[in-house]
Amino acid sequence: MTAAEGTLPLTAEPALTGGEQRRSAGGRPARPAAADAGAPAPPGGAGDAGRSAPARSAVIERPARHWHTRTFRWPAVRAFLLSTVAYPALGIAVLLALWWLGGWAIASNEDVSAFAGFAPAPAFAALGELVASGDVWGTIYPSLYRIGMGLLWAFVIGVPVGVAIGLSSALREVTHVPFQFLRMISPLAWMPIAVLAFATWDGAIVFLITVAAVWPVLFSTAQGVRRIDPLWFKVARNLGADGWQMLRRVIMPAIGQDIFAGLRLAVGVAWIVLVPAEYLGVTSGLGYAINDARDTLEYDTLAAIVVVIGIIGFLLDGLCVSLIKRFSWRQAD
């Protein structure tokens, strides 16, 4: 039997939605086919004749309610301003105050007053200089490149392996011990090996970041796959999905948010590993800049770089959050 033979004459049934046919067939009151029994009956519909008065008053009320939602409601506006402006501003202010207190404590202690450059004022002055001279971009770019490459590798390795582990319990059990063992090794412990194994410093640093970032991506992906509703597989198989279609139409969309949640964690650890990794032989990047500032006793520049690291980390995290939202199908609750 071919597909064409099985095609049903759906369009040739115009009377389906009407009540006429059903009444003549079964001799019972017509029910509009389109009305879900769980949905409220349309106002003024059949059978409402005896209750027309309350129905009409309900109609009058509706525009009033509609108007109300469009009015300026102070509690809502206040909540919005608090959460988007006031609370973050307060958090930043507290941080700056603590920083300023620390700077003041350093400056007023003769033993360590040489480190007074750490205080907010000199740090921001140095930051302004870095930005004005454009030096800051030359420092950021190599670090971002290394982070980007490391995360890319973590993604390319972590997602497929994570999917495989999530799907196969045998594979999961085989890899459990080796993966937990490898995961527990500090990425920085790989440093000497990385230096030996890679021809370039950049290669070694990207390797270290990959080693750190792959685990969160891999485990989050695997967990996402394991949480997929088994019925989703069953339904797709029943609808004729082959392996590739299952992966593309069911598995990947289902775990998108888990993958990016893993990537968000990965960004965190990658960013942590980056700075010490750049203490290695390289002569560029944020880690190098910190080391260099320390060696030349420019503590204000050092503090400025720390601020830059914090800001970029914050932005990268925000990017991940928006990716998670973009690939999330769970309705907000």
Added chain:
Amino acid sequence: MAASVSVDFITHTFKGQSAPTLKDVELSIRPGEQVALIGRSGCGKSTLLHMLAGLMLPTEGCVHIRGHMVTKPSAKWNMMFQKPSLYPWMSVRQNAELGLLFAGRRDPARIDALLDLVGLADKADANVQSLSGGQQQRVALARSLATSPELLLLDEPFSALDAFTRAALQDEVSRIARQEKLTLVIVTHDIDEAVAMADRVLIMAANPGRIVGEMAIDLPTPRERASAEYSRAREQLMTTFDGLVGDGRSTAAPSADTQDAEPQRAAA
């Protein structure tokens, strides 16, 4: 086009179990017939239905649909579950046309007609999570019908719905199946559902799972629930059921809580 189904002495033993879950199940279903399968929780109804769908293979015996042996799932025999299990990242329309997509076909007109048929034409682009349970089950029905199946297998598809929606959907599915000339097998806990939808009711008993009896429901369709004949058929089915698998107590309709006994894995 409706398909005939014949089940030839299926016996099934799950891995790691000594006693068979199904033993020597034999039945045959005429093309276009609507059959209900009732029985206590755990007697193997879902297992049998999975085998008809090709989602599970019996350890002994085989299933033939329209003379072809079932060895794997196919869009030609489609199963619907208690949960609509729609894909929440797809719209109503995308869910409905998924089977066609898998087959590499596109037929927007057919999807439109199907969504119209299930009364969801105006929701085509809605997020499925914003639909009610009944509406979601209608989308699942449209999805099942899209690939022009010959056989529709329903595993307690309405048991999570309220009574009104359930009754409406029972009539609707039954009507659509007749209109589209589908063979229908519905597993249910609900005597009422069996009487409302089936031409013939098969009664299963457990340990081992087997068919112990059957009863024809010879009433005109659509079924008139308020009629005396309907009540008589309902009573007769209850008595038959009690006589075959009952233990004296009223065993007619194990209520919703028994469904929790089914291994429910965490939904994503």
